[in-house]
Amino acid sequence: MCEDTYNWVDWESSGRAIQGMRPAERVWVTKFASGFCGTASMMSRWKSGGWESDRCPLCGTSRETVDHLLWCSASSCKQRRHDATIDFVQWMRDNHTEASIQYCITQILQRGPSTTFQAHTNECINPLVRLAGLQQDDIGMMNFFRGRVSSTWMKIQDAHMLRRHVPTRRRGKSWMASFIQQIYRWCRCMWDHRNDVIHRREAAATEMVLLSDTDQKIIKEFTTGISGIHARDQWVISDTCVETILQKKFEDKLNWLRHVKAVCKRSEHMEISQMDRMRLFMEKWKRRRK
């Protein structure tokens, strides 16, 4: 960013936006805006405990950078982006946003880096809107999503609110800070979505490992068979077959294994008490003979 471009950015509003957020949100925004959140391209740089690949875990086609995170082509990302955009547009409607700003921002949220701000402001009669588009393109698309937004947007909005007699104290300024918060929320939705997908996948993988471990235990019970199980409990194994148990749901498999364990234990107890009875009988018999 050159000095002119730097001066176009409404730093005051982005500062106020961050101050108005909850501490946990603030930490995330700071990491995100500086490009230091745990994307694959960051994680793969770590030597120990890092990731092997810098590919996007959702689409697998690009390096996962902060920019990619927002515009990933995976279908679930497209859907999430669409939902987040609807919420953002609704916020603009609810907060008296000037029509040409609404139009331009909606286009940007839908198309991202494949378009420019000027493409959606050039036709506007209001010269300030055309200027805002030009400045924002110079500041940069990704900088927009990091909350670095041209202060001209605020001037347009302020004049609009004054004309419409919108009863707020700080008009354009407070709108601008909330607008930047909406940008961060939109980005955060994409980050949360990406993490949800990864966590769901990890949970499924853990279940797979547990499942195969359980299957091995079931197979072992069938290999051991009915030996060591008292006659009246042997049906637990003899009345079914290994395939039937393996096809059961995870929780049912665990129940079956618990049942087998319980009957084995019961047989063991019965054997011990039988041995005890025999021992007592022998002792009595010996005493009688003396």
Ligand SMILES: [Zn+2]
């Ligand atoms: Zn991707």
